[in-house]
Amino acid sequence: MKILLITCLSLLLLLAGCSKEYELTKSVFIQDPEYTDLPAYSEWGYNTFGAYYDRLAFISNNEIVPAKIIVTNNEMSFVLDGQKGSSYYYAASDEMTLSFKIPGFIPATYTDLTALNDTILNLANPVYQVIVSMDTLKYTATILSGELNFKRAQNLKVDKKEIEVILSGYFEFKALINEKPVTISNGRFDVGISPDNFYTY
Numbered sequence: 001m002k003i004l005l006i007t008c009l010s011l012l013l014l015l016a017g018c019s020k021e022y023e024l025t026k027s028v029f030i031q032d033p034e035y036t037d038l039p040a041y042s043e044w045g046y047n048t049f050g051a052y053y054d055r056l057a058f059i060s061n062n063e064i065v066p067a068k069i070i071v072t073n074n075e076m077s078f079v080l081d082g083q084k085g086s087s088y089y090y091a092a093s094d095e096m097t098l099s100f101k102i103p104g105f106i107p108a109t110y111t112d113l114t115a116l117n118d119t120i121l122n123l124a125n126p127v128y129q130v131i132v133s134m135d136t137l138k139y140t141a142t143i144l145s146g147e148l149n150f151k152r153a154q155n156l157k158v159d160k161k162e163i164e165v166i167l168s169g170y171f172e173f174k175a176l177i178n179e180k181p182v183t184i185s186n187g188r189f190d191v192g193i194s195p196d197n198f199y200t201y
Contacts (some may be wrong), residue, residue: 025192027062034050036088041188043152043165049080051098051187057086058096058184060191067191069113069169071200075103078148078167085132098184100148100171101129110198113165116150119154123147123173132177139177146173146184156192 028046032038037057038050047066050059054055060066060082070077083094123146130141173188
């Protein structure tokens, strides 16, 4: 009986630990009081992002992993994957992806992302590239002005175990996309990067 009780308690503790980690992967959308289509800026790992693509909201949703880090070909890509429009009803036709290609920074593991803390990138610098994917098409943006600001990059530990790095910050730019001038404004992100969404190949 005593062995059964110890086994049950151990199993419950294990499941509780897994539950904490699973909860961290969910998105928590807290509405910005001023820009109500977008999430409020935060640094808590809420797994959300948002910006205006001209006047249309581009936001994370619960159907898609909101952010990925991809390291390949001697460059890192910071990928935000979500939807056009602020409707709660998601359709595959609404998918949109924004990828920031950052050469020269090659993190070996997700924990190396803390080096981005307080880093501002001038997106008009031609070493950086911004790729916009929507309507099943991919466009390389010609950046006229703008920046990507990793305001905070912090390790998150649960029970003294490293779980993820939370990347929080802002982005905005003006660009030619498919030969049309477009403004991405009021961009903000607060996303967790763990072994599950950190890729190197």
